[in-house]
Amino acid sequence: MQKTILKQQYENFPASRSKGLDKTYDRFQKLISQLEIHGKVISQEDENLKLLRSLPSDRNNIALIMRKKSDLDTLSMDDLYNNLKVYESEIKGKSSSNSQNVGQASSLTYADDVMFSFFANQSNNPQWKLLQMPWLFKMG
Known part of the structure; x- marks a missing residue:
């Protein structure tokens, strides 16, 4: 019975905008730990995706970026x-200058990752392949 309730809580896990990321993460970690105690093992990727999907809309x-x-x-x-x-600290603009530097470097990395992922995913797209053939669009 407890395992079923925990699975349901996991499936419907909401992040609360008012409680902030810290409390959301703590609640999620506790839920994952309780599931593991009851023999339910969740893959790392599923845990990460679940947490990301549960974030409030202002963190979409x-x-x-993280899902990519x-x-x-x-x-x-x-x-x-x-x-x-x-x-979060970058968005709120409340981080110290040292944290901002780390965050900016991190953002560049994630932005690069997102762009790379986008172009990598487009490589099998027939429309993308057409755009890579400029001779198709020459006039005259």
Whole structure:
């Protein structure tokens, strides 16, 4: 019975905008731990995706960038949380200058990852292949 209730809580896990990322992460970690105690093992990628999907709508851009990362299946929950904290502090503009420098470097990395992922995903798209053939569009 307890395992069923925990699975349901996991499936319907909401992040609360008012409680902030710290409390959301703590609640999620506790839920994952309780599931593991009851024998339910969830893959790292599923945990990460679930946490990202549960973020409030004002963090959709952050969640999208993070979901496009290729190492989401091996990225630990702590690392995901730390990356989210960097983005959160950048968005709020309340980070120290040192944190901003780390965050800006991090943002460039994630932005590069997103662009790379986009273009990599487009390589099998027939429309993208047409755009790579400029001779098709020559007039005259």
